[in-house]
Amino acid sequence: MRNAEFDREQVLRSAMNAFMRKGYANTSMQDLKKATGLHPGSIYCAFENKRGLLLEALEQYRLDRSAEFEQFFSASQKTIDNLKLYLDNVVVECLSCDNTQACLMTKALNETAEQDIEIQQIISNNLSMLQQAFTEKFEQAKEEKGISAHKDCEHLARYFLMGIYGLRTFAQTHPEPEVLKQLAEQLYQDVLR
Amino acid sequence: MRNAEFDREQVLRSAMNAFMRKGYANTSMQDLKKATGLHPGSIYCAFENKRGLLLEALEQYRLDRSAEFEQFFSASQKTIDNLKLYLDNVVVECLSCDNTQACLMTKALNETAEQDIEIQQIISNNLSMLQQAFTEKFEQAKEEKGISAHKDCEHLARYFLMGIYGLRTFAQTHPEPEVLKQLAEQLYQDVLR
DNA sequence: TTCCTTCTTGAATGTTCGTTCAAGATACTC
DNA sequence: GAGTATCTTGAACGAACATTCAAGAAGGAA
Structure with missing residues (x-):
């Protein structure tokens, strides 16, 4: 066995920021590679595809904002x-x-x-x-x-x-x-x- | 001499609608061809490129909305x-x-x-x-x-x-x-x- | 009608995209 | 420490993209 090296939440937040900055369509896999530090293969292994990454990033965003909300x-x-x-x-x-x-x-x-x-x-x-x-x-x-x-x-x-x-x-x-x-x-x- | 066959305003309004429906990045030249009825070559001849078409569509949109505004x-x-x-x-x-x-x-x-x-x-x-x-x-x-x-x-x-x-x-x-x-x-x- | 200019056409171009995959690296199990 | 399962890597892939261009079509001038 072997565990993934990257922190999933951290990767999702990086992807989140990339998507927010350039939008989904305009964020290329190269951008995502640079933002997350993950190679294409790893992204596809972990999130199925670019759309899957957006879906999980949306969920992470919801969780983060929800926590922030309650803090206020x-x-x-x-x-x-x-x-x-x-x-x-x-x-x-x-x-x-x-x-x-x-x-x-x-x-x-x-x-x-x-x-x-x-x-x-x-x-x-x-x-x-x-x-x-x-x-x-x-x-x-x-x-x-x-x-x-x-x-x-x-x-x-x-x-x-x-x-x-x-x-x-x-x-x-x-x-x-x-x-x-x-x-x-x-x-x-x-x-x- | 020979005049262009298409109505520029009508083409711009078609492009406008295409851009509004799918967004700029997600609207391909094929979509624009279908929407405007113009072949790629004509579009490039008349508007320089896709971005040029957006620029003119934005201006047409402003004009149309401005006229509509005054009507109200x-x-x-x-x-x-x-x-x-x-x-x-x-x-x-x-x-x-x-x-x-x-x-x-x-x-x-x-x-x-x-x-x-x-x-x-x-x-x-x-x-x-x-x-x-x-x-x-x-x-x-x-x-x-x-x-x-x-x-x-x-x-x-x-x-x-x-x-x-x-x-x-x-x-x-x-x-x-x-x-x-x-x-x-x-x-x-x-x-x- | 003939010629010339301009517009139209759509296949071809090079590029970039998302995606795949086989080879290499690594950590856990026994 | 050998074996193995899993993760990482990055080159390679076909598809789709914006763009180009040469050939064809058509209007105006003579």
């Missing part, structure tokens, strides 16, 4: 404040030029639209989970009297998510800190109101 | 109502499955990010023009007393555009009419308030 909501006692922290972090992410700048989910969603139904479905499910997570946080905020009792938490979650999508796209053309912060602030106020 | 604001006397009409139309577009479903600008923006700076710049400029057009409409609405006098029209335009971006992305995963209409309604209310 252990920061303060008040859920509504943590939602603001989360939103502010989106802005920070948008502004970090050296980083990937976009969300792997929405990036892959845009690219595989009407082409790969399975990937489309997986991403839809993942984003639905995120939406559900937001819904729960808004319900929690309602219990804490952070938002008014007559609000529809599902709607708030959808609106919040829509705002985040929009913020990310907007940031691609106008990555000006003040503007993005102002937009995020307004989104937060509109959700609270 | 000749519908009613009140600018604020026309903004609602525009927003409702975005929802309708999102829901028309047979159609392209996405905006060529944001689609290409996502795909060429950090890869083709020139295209990136062109799209940024085009989206800035749209933002500017919205700003002017909001200022017009302010003069008509449709929105309160102390509002920052530039900010409103940015927020409105952000909402539209978000709506489009959201629709890709959840194309449910009631949900999208509710989101658009809330966006409109938040902008008015």
